[in-house]
Amino acid sequence: MSAVRVEDLTGLIGLPWVVGAAGPDAFDCWGLFVTVQRRHFHRTLPENPVDATNLRAVLDAFNGHPERQRWQRVIAEEEGDAVLMRQSRYPVHIGVWLDIDGGGVLHAVRHAGVVFQTLAALDAHGWRIEGYYRFREPT
Numbered sequence: 718m719s720a721v722r723v724e725d726l727t728g729l730i731g732l733p734w735v736v737g738a739a740g741p742d743a744f745d746c747w748g749l750f751v752t753v754q755r756r757h758f759h760r761t762l763p764e765n766p767v768d769a770t771n772l773r774a775v776l777d778a779f780n781g782h783p784e785r786q787r788w789q790r791v792i793a794e795e796e797g798d799a800v801l802m803r804q805s806r807y808p809v810h811i812g813v814w815l816d817i818d819g820g821g822v823l824h825a826v827r828h829a830g831v832v833f834q835t836l837a838a839l840d841a842h843g844w845r846i847e848g849y850y851r852f853r854e855p856t
Contacts, residue, residue, distance in 0.1 A: 720796055721757045721815050726823065726833065729753075733830045739764070746811050749825040750799065753813045758797045760852055788850035794820070799850040804843045814849065 729752075732743055739748030754760040763784055788799055794814040800822045802810040812824030821835040834842065 721753075721817065725757065726815075726817075729823070729831045730833055731830055732825075734825045734827045744825040744831055746825045749823070749831060750811050750813055753823060754797070754852075758852070785850075787853055789853050790848050791851045792849075794849040795851065797852070799852075800824075801847040801850065802839070802844045803847050804845070810844070 729744075729749070732740075734745060735743035736745055737748070738744050740752045744752065751762045751764070754762050791798065794800070796814065796816045798814040800812045800814050802812060802822070802824070804810070810824065810826075812822035815821060815823055815833070817833065819835065821833050822839060823831070823833045825831045834844075836846070839846070
């Protein structure tokens with residue numbers, strides 16, 4: 718699998734966050750994650766029609782979604798891994814780990830849009846990593 722290049726993302730960074738959006742002109746976190754997985758890692762993931770402004774619904778969707786069975790928690794992150802994040806007690810946000818400029822997370826954030834942040838920048842903005850998850854091919 719080839720590494721994602723900065724040039725591949727320039728059209729995504731800065732696009733607005735819109736609840737339920739899956740591109741090409743706006744994204745929410747799941748819509749961006751699905752798009753990046755499809756475009757750069759050739760993985761087809763299901764839609765997750767959840768109101769991203771309802772944190773309880775997002776938490777329930779993340780915890781109970783059948784797609785989670787295809788992702789295994791890992792200790793060390795690698796290119797394309799899912800990054801589950803939180804700003805409060807519960808993980809309700811997802812991004813994708815990319816090995817660009819020493820590594821970081823591409824994610825769509827309410828009030829900021831699509832951003833790429835290093836671990837230090839995530840921490841400075843109040844994001845806590847809940848875990849890294851690697852895709853497992855269906856058997």
